[in-house]
Amino acid sequence: MDFTLKIWRQENAKAKGRFETYKISNISSDCSFLEMLDQLNETLVDKIEIPICFDHDCREGICGMCSLYINGRPHGPDDDITTCQLHMRKFKDGDTITIEPWRAKAFPVIKDLMVDRNALDKIIQAGGYVSISTGGVPDANSIPVSKKNSDLAMDAAQCIGCGACVATCKNASAMLFVAAKVSHLALLPQGKVEAKERVLRMVRKMDELGFGNCTNTGACEAECPKSITLTNIARLNREFIFAGILSEDKY
Amino acid sequence: MANLLTSSIGKKITMSLAGLFLAVFLLVHLGINMLLIVSDTYTFNVAANFMASNKLIKVVEIVLFLGIFLHIIYGIWLQIQNWMSRPVGYAKSNNSQTSFFSKYMIHTAVVILIFLVIHLVDFFFKSKFMKDSMPPEVAPGIEDMATIVIAKFKQLPFVIIYLVCFLLLGFHLFHAFQSAFQTFGFSHKKYTPCIKTVGVIYALIIIFGYSLIALVIYLSPNY
Numbered sequence A: 001m002d003f004t005l006k007i008w009r010q011e012n013a014k015a016k017g018r019f020e021t022y023k024i025s026n027i028s029s030d031c032s033f034l035e036m037l038d039q040l041n042e043t044l045v046d047k048i049e050i051p052i053c054f055d056h057d058c059r060e061g062i063c064g065m066c067s068l069y070i071n072g073r074p075h076g077p078d079d080d081i082t083t084c085q086l087h088m089r090k091f092k093d094g095d096t097i098t099i100e101p102w103r104a105k106a107f108p109v110i111k112d113l114m115v116d117r118n119a120l121d122k123i124i125q126a127g128g129y130v131s132i133s134t135g136g137v138p139d140a141n142s143i144p145v146s147k148k149n150s151d152l153a154m155d156a157a158q159c160i161g162c163g164a165c166v167a168t169c170k171n172a173s174a175m176l177f178v179a180a181k182v183s184h185l186a187l188l189p190q191g192k193v194e195a196k197e198r199v200l201r202m203v204r205k206m207d208e209l210g211f212g213n214c215t216n217t218g219a220c221e222a223e224c225p226k227s228i229t230l231t232n233i234a235r236l237n238r239e240f241i242f243a244g245i246l247s248e249d250k251y
Numbered sequence B: 001m002a003n004l005l006t007s008s009i010g011k012k013i014t015m016s017l018a019g020l021f022l023a024v025f026l027l028v029h030l031g032i033n034m035l036l037i038v039s040d041t042y043t044f045n046v047a048a049n050f051m052a053s054n055k056l057i058k059v060v061e062i063v064l065f066l067g068i069f070l071h072i073i074y075g076i077w078l079q080i081q082n083w084m085s086r087p088v089g090y091a092k093s094n095n096s097q098t099s100f101f102s103k104y105m106i107h108t109a110v111v112i113l114i115f116l117v118i119h120l121v122d123f124f125f126k127s128k129f130m131k132d133s134m135p136p137e138v139a140p141g142i143e144d145m146a147t148i149v150i151a152k153f154k155q156l157p158f159v160i161i162y163l164v165c166f167l168l169l170g171f172h173l174f175h176a177f178q179s180a181f182q183t184f185g186f187s188h189k190k191y192t193p194c195i196k197t198v199g200v201i202y203a204l205i206i207i208f209g210y211s212l213i214a215l216v217i218y219l220s221p222n223y
């Protein structure tokens, strides 16, 4: 397959970026999107040009490092996958593909297609953990958890922190990410202990870091590679309202 | 409480509460306007006069204005923050599946805001400070709002602007009604689909209800 690629190039965070057009041919339809970019980079290296910088690590959809806003959709034109799981057969031979970095004030571009997603880590650092020692592996069923809550918590825990929700949101809001992280802990007994401070701290941090405000538009849910749903955002709002009313401390 | 009120979610909750209050008000207002076409101008005038003079309604009116004020201020504030959250935009426009009307909330809102100002100047302030009452032998001391309203609805440009504004207000409400419940954290397998349906029906009632009054008065020779 042959493609024309319009790729965002930017030397560093301060530099003014621009689109460069590249032609690439003889790409197998079974090739993954990142492998296609690898091949392009090899041709660039051969020509002694600077290869295109993009994030990746596991290449099997679990680490959340790969990003890329492809033809107007984060993680490209397929549902419930990360960019590393996208195959070139999802495109038509001869297509022009526009590749941009995630765009958000909270995600500054580091170089080319790579952005700094530390802001998500900072939200986790603000409270997305259980600080008590939970001891060794307990005997089965010694801590009762309903099947329903365990399923919901595991669904929420699927979030890999890729930032696609922020990238696609018209407000660059991180609500789906925060909702997933708050939900998976709030639904389990070990997480409930610190649930109030957690939700207040994490939302406060999210606001501080310059993410936008949720308008319940739903683009995040549509693009999340791990199918995190908007019901988690409702749960986040619920947790936040109760914690906000009941809490005696200011966060 | 401070955690709640100053946060992004808190501002949204305030907005939603004010928005839903406005939504109830729109229904009451529609009910009174309906008197113009289902009843006679006298009944309408008595109802309008009651709304303008009753003490309890006066209190509700203050809450209403506070609500409108908060909704508008927070709506614009949050929207500006949202625009600033993405200083460099995408070259390729977004292709993600989303609810259609939610993308145009600020645009429909600006139209509603302009309409609101026109409406206050045309009717509200008139009803507050107007001197021309109905003839004393008919109803002493009751202002003749019906005549003012009917005169307006006999002008085609006004009717057209009115219809367009209510269509756009309806678009605002299509998203707004169910969005408010999501903002309150209310999400339920059975009830949420009901809320969404009620929201659509509500928006349709507002669009068609207000439009019907304008059209009937414009087209009917009885007014």
Ligand code: HEM
Pocket: A214, A215, A216, B012, B013, B015, B016, B018, B019, B020, B022, B023, B026, B071, B072, B075, B076, B079, B102, B105, B106, B109, B110, B112, B113, B116, B172, B175, B176, B177, B178, B179, B180, B181, B183
């Ligand atoms: C009588 C007229 C109005 C009613 C009944 C109404 C109602 C609502 C409701 C219930 C929401 C949903 C709130 C939420 O989910 O957080 C909303 C959202 C919104 N309103 Fe209004 N509104 C009205 C007029 C206005 C005006 C005049 C403005 C500002 C100029 C405005 C700006 C907004 C904005 C920007 C949103 C978007 C928030 C979001 O998408 O979540 N509205 N409105």
Ligand code: SF4
Pocket: A158, A159, A160, A161, A162, A163, A164, A165, A166, A176, A177, A180, A220, A223, A224, A225, A226, A227, A228
């Ligand atoms: S919620 Fe989904 S889209 Fe957002 S960071 Fe987590 S996995 Fe990525």
Ligand code: FES
Pocket: A055, A056, A057, A058, A059, A060, A061, A062, A063, A064, A065, A066, A082, A083, A084, A085
């Ligand atoms: S590279 Fe790990 S999820 Fe794509």
